[in-house]
Amino acid sequence: MHGDIENILMTEKEIxxxxxxxxxxxxxxxxxxxxxxAVILRGSLVFAADLIRKIELPLTVDFIQASSYGSGTETSGxxxxxxxxxxxxxxxxxxxxxxxxxxxxxxxxxxxxxxxxGALSVKTCTLLSKPARRxxxxxxxxxxxxxxxxxxxxxGLDYNQKYRNLPYIGILKREVYE
Ligand code: IMP
Ligand code: MG
Numbered sequence: 001m002h003g004d005i006e007n008i009l010m011t012e013k014e015i016x017x018x019x020x021x022x023x024x025x026x027x028x029x030x031x032x033x034x035x036x037x038a039v040i041l042r043g044s045l046v047f048a049a050d051l052i053r054k055i056e057l058p059l060t061v062d063f064i065q066a067s068s069y070g071s072g073t074e075t076s077g078x079x080x081x082x083x084x085x086x087x088x089x090x091x092x093x094x095x096x097x098x099x100x101x102x103x104x105x106x107x108x109x110x111x112x113x114x115x116x117x118g119a120l121s122v123k124t125c126t127l128l129s130k131p132a133r134r135x136x137x138x139x140x141x142x143x144x145x146x147x148x149x150x151x152x153x154x155x156g157l158d159y160n161q162k163y164r165n166l167p168y169i170g171i172l173k174r175e176v177y178e
Pocket of ligand 2: 040042043044099
């Protein structure tokens with residue numbers, strides 16, 4: 001285990017099982033439809049790469065990036081779309097893929113903006129959710145795991161752009177960011 005990690009929240013095996021379950025549910029719910037996975041950069045990169053391979057549907061992938069976080073561990077509340085979707089969402093079933101819902105500001109804003117884009121449907125999928133910190137009224141349509149209020153890294157999730165490459169999800173030691 002990396003020295004900056006307090007303890008492991010999800011092992012590689014637990015993550016794989018969780019992703020498999022999400023993929024199976026999504027496959028079932030969208031049966032007969034074509035899906036566009038709208039991957040929210042950068043944190044969802046690893047999750048999305050695994051999840052799309054567990055979805056047995058015709059599928060396209062697009063990327064969107066929004067930022068409200070600075071270098072700290074708190075959201076600023078305002079959201080900028082720093083990288084819009086490359087393809088026109090009109091006429092598509094969009095599934096927004098997020099790594100973690102914290103305040104909910106990011107996902108709520110993106111979902112509402114994309115709902116007025118002419119998409120046939122807009123749903124959301126998150127690997128992790130921290131309901132204790134919610135400020136915006138949103139729950140994802142698909143949630144992998146509900147967690148307590150700890151700052152977590154690994155499997156795509158970062159602190160100051162680091163730790164994304166850890167294969168597990170771990171709680172970051174407070175001394176690293178305090
Ligand atoms: P929200 O807008 O507050 O819901 O923030 C969502 C974004 O904050 C996520 O996409 C992550 O990039 C980041 N974030 C929130 N909590 C954590 C965490 O515990 N570890 C790493 N990133 C986090
Ligand atoms: Mg993120």
